[in-house]
Amino acid sequence: MSAAASALIEPIRSRSLLDRIFDLHTEVSGRSSFVLASQSTRDGVSTVWVTSADLRVVLAALKNSANASLMLFDLTAIDERGRIHREDQPDASFTVVYHLMSLGACLDEVRIKVALTGDNPVVPSITDLWANANWYEREIWDLFGIRFEGHPFLRRILTPPTWTDHPLRKDHHARATEMPPYSLTEDQEMREQEALRFNPSLWGMKRHSDHSDFMFLNLGPNHPSVHGVFRIVLQLEGERIVDAVPDIGFHHRGAxxxxxxxxxxxxxxxxxxxxxxxxxxxxxxxxxxxxxxxxxxxxxxxxxxxxxxxxxxxxxxxxxxxxxxxxxxxxxxxxxxxxxxxxxxxxxxxxxxxxxxxxxxxxxxxxxxxxxxxxxxxxxxxxxxxxxxxxxxxxxxxxxxxxxxxxxxxxxxxxxxxxxxxxxxxxxxxxxxxxxxxxxxxxxxxxxxxxxxxxxxxxxxxxxxxxxxxxxxxxxxxxxxxxxxxxxxxxxxxxxxxxxxxxxxxxxxxxxxxxxxxxxxxxxxxxxxxxxxxxxxxxxxxxxxxxxxxxxxxxxxxxxxxxxxxxxxxxxxxxxxxxxxxxxxxxxxxxxxxxxxx
Missing domain, CATH: 1.10.645.10 (Cytochrome-c3 Hydrogenase, chain B)
Known part of the structure; x- marks a missing residue:
């Protein structure tokens, strides 16, 4: 193992992630605790609830103390509106779940949950804390309709841009038999075609030099080297890549x-x-x-x-x-x-x-x-x-x-x-x-x-x-x-x-x-x-x-x-x-x- 890799797997100041969360109130704000509630789960993974206002403070403090070994392992959401058994959990219409994993010599994990209310919930983005939060937050917005305030590019990622609802909400249909027969009018077809038009600025791309214009190459979505139905939009100067934007979701089937x-x-x-x-x-x-x-x-x-x-x-x-x-x-x-x-x-x-x-x-x-x-x-x-x-x-x-x-x-x-x-x-x-x-x-x-x-x-x-x-x-x-x-x-x-x-x-x-x-x-x-x-x-x-x-x-x-x-x-x-x-x-x-x- 390299020296740099060894340094990353040291324990977080010899304290578990859960202990660190309970310690934060004295180190950061002097408050009694950031933790709203603790939840017991069948898998034994420590699970705590914090408010949306405290979320970034808690996550930033945890990451800063972790010597770069703390991974945002998963980020997802739950539609709580039809759930019956929620003992010892705060009231919520939706819950956003942050699963953190410390890559130390012994595995250390913690779940941090945020309770949200209403049909159009909002939670702060953490893309500046973990780069991989970008796609996870877009996925949650796409499938649950939870907006992440401060996200640099919050658009649909798995469903088409013309999709009008959020599929993982409990009130969204799950089978074609729950919907009327499919039809496509000429106006709808034109809107679908227009949605496919490529606009660099809408994809977060910008001119990188004063003396060159945009030059783009579509790699995929049907090309043997992309290993499936996958598209990458490349911005080029000659044969050198200036920027690349992956486009996924062509294979999404609602597993x-x-x-x-x-x-x-x-x-x-x-x-x-x-x-x-x-x-x-x-x-x-x-x-x-x-x-x-x-x-x-x-x-x-x-x-x-x-x-x-x-x-x-x-x-x-x-x-x-x-x-x-x-x-x-x-x-x-x-x-x-x-x-x-x-x-x-x-x-x-x-x-x-x-x-x-x-x-x-x-x-x-x-x-x-x-x-x-x-x-x-x-x-x-x-x-x-x-x-x-x-x-x-x-x-x-x-x-x-x-x-x-x-x-x-x-x-x-x-x-x-x-x-x-x-x-x-x-x-x-x-x-x-x-x-x-x-x-x-x-x-x-x-x-x-x-x-x-x-x-x-x-x-x-x-x-x-x-x-x-x-x-x-x-x-x-x-x-x-x-x-x-x-x-x-x-x-x-x-x-x-x-x-x-x-x-x-x-x-x-x-x-x-x-x-x-x-x-x-x-x-x-x-x-x-x-x-x-x-x-x-x-x-x-x-x-x-x-x-x-x-x-x-x-x-x-x-x-x-x-x-x-x-x-x-x-x-x-x-x-x-x-x-x-x-x-x-x-x-x-x-x-x-x-x-x-x-």
Whole structure:
């Protein structure tokens, strides 16, 4: 770990974030306390309420005391107007939630909530405190209609500019059947076309020199190098980039809204489609959050099976990244070899789960079924063979002088910048920070497994690729330990709220049969509460924050994805570089647009 990275992970004056908040009243204003109320949650994360007027004071003081190690991990909102169970919480029509995470040797997290009233609530912007707050605040404005006073560019981000409502409000429709048949008049069509007209000033762009005029290039939204339906508007002087504005939302399909209309169990397949290269890795944090709400303990065998499948998908996802990254900078051959290896991974996953990319195989309380006969030999043959092929790819790609020239020193950022922009996963470790959620806050059975945390030193495109490759080797190491140490026992918890429920006593009596029928058709009734679960996903930290109001469906489903945070850095990384360098930068970020837009 670099010296700069080591300095960032020192504890915040040996005090927890919650202690620091309670200390602020004497240090800042002499008042008795900034805290309106404290809230208990199922996940045990410290949660406090402050007023809108005190918000910036509290956040600024916390950040100043944190030695640049405090990350704005997530920023979201809740429409409270239809919620029943809000014991010990201030009255609110809407709540804005700030989730802070200190990247110290031991994980330290705190949620700060602000209660807002009325149909058009306002809260101060914090974009000057954390750069990554920009997109999060725009997302909240877009989906909830909460205005952030002082935001430099508050416009819609996930819905079209002509959208007239805020989709995550409880009074907004969730299905097409709740609306009249779609129609488009000529006047409406003209308004939609006019809204697509590009006006540089409306995008926050301005003339950067007196002797040049605006020159723009649309990269995307349909271009192979942008890895999905994604648009970047480039302002150029010659071939050098002066400014870049990412335009997202083309892939938005309301995954969080769907989470509030599906039962706890039937929502699992929807999670597969978020980071669609991560497969069951998407199920992982969701079912963990539900299990935390329900108080379900997952059996050891199911935990280790989950970890083994998650690491197989990590390998599959990283192989796609490796091959397409090489392709982006001009090497065509590697992607064919690496996709062949990925097919072998899918062969294993299909043999175990029955499906390839979207198995939706995790269940609330465990996994869908036990491992098939011969599973260990199938996996062992693959993990014995892949290291030799990775060595070949090192010579083909990583030691190729042209590839090195295209990636070394390009798109570099520091650890402090990574924390400022909410970068996690390989992109954070490439800066030299040895920080992995599986080690800092072990979940499932990761605390029983040995693995190293790969790091880089320069935080550039080359280091991000190198970290991904070493992570493949570490995943192979983890999988081998899972094979060698797989415990015996059940693959699902014996708990009444597991889904689907156990069938052992279904026909015992009519009451048991009725309970089973309702649990299968309507899903379990999860006790009221709030919980979030986070994992080290393929591209960074992925978390689900769930609120149960004592129903068969989630009251609020929040999906925090790494790709959304990472794409915000594109303007910072692209200013002053050549267009060809931007292609390498985009490829090295390793994102999926469904993971961005949800």
């Amino acid at each position: 969080e809204k769907m989470g509030e209309r599906q039962s706890w169990h039937t929502y699992i397949p929807y999670t597969d489609r978020v980071d669609y290269l991560g497969g069951v890795m998407n199920n992982f944090p969701y079912v963990m959050a539900v299990e935390t709400l329900a108080g379900i303990t997952v059996p050891p065998r199911a935990q280790m099976i989950r970890v083994m499948l998650a690491e197989l998908f990590r390998i599959a996802s990283h192989l796609v990244f490796y091959g397409t990254m090489a392709q982006d900078v001009g090497q065509l051959s590697p992607v064919f070899y690496m996709f062949t290896d990925r097919e072998r991974v899918f062969g294993i996953i299909e043999a175990i789960c029955g499906f390839r990319m979207h198995p939706a195989w995790f269940r609330i309380g465990g996994v869908a079924m036990d491992l098939p006969v011969g599973w260990n030999g199938l996996i062992r043959a693959f993990i014995d063979d892949l290291p030799k092929r990775l060595d070949e790819y090192d010579g083909m790609v990583m030691r190729n002088p042209i590839f090195r020239a295209r990636t070394r020193g390009v798109g570099a950022y520091t650890t402090a910048e990574a924390v400022e922009w909410g970068v996690t996963g390989p992109g954070l470790r490439a800066c030299g920070l040895e920080w992995d959620y599986r080690r800092q806050a072990p979940y499932a059975c990761y605390d029983q497994l040995e693995f190293d945390i790969p790091t880089g030193s320069n935080g550039d495109c080359y280091d991000r690729i190198a970290v991904h490759i070493e992570e493949i080797r570490q995943s192979l190491r983890i999988i081998r330990q899972c094979i060698d140490n797989m415990p015996e026992g059940p693959v699902k918890a014996d708990h009444p709220l597991t889904a689907p429920p156990p069938k052992a006593r279904t026909m015992h009596d009519i009451e048991t049969l009725i309970h089973h029928f309702l649990s299968v058709s309507w899903g379990p009734v999860i006790p009221p509460g709030e919980a979030h679960a986070c994992i080290e996903a393929t591209k960074g930290l992925n978390s689900y924050s769930l609120i149960s109001d004592g129903d068969t469906m989630s009251y609020r489903t929040r999906i925090r994805t790494p790709s959304f945070a990472h794409l915000q850095m594109i303007p910072l990384l692209s200013r002053g570089v050549m267009i060809a360098d931007l292609i390498a930068i985009i490829g090295s970020i390793d994102f999926v647009m469904a993971d961005v837009d949800r």
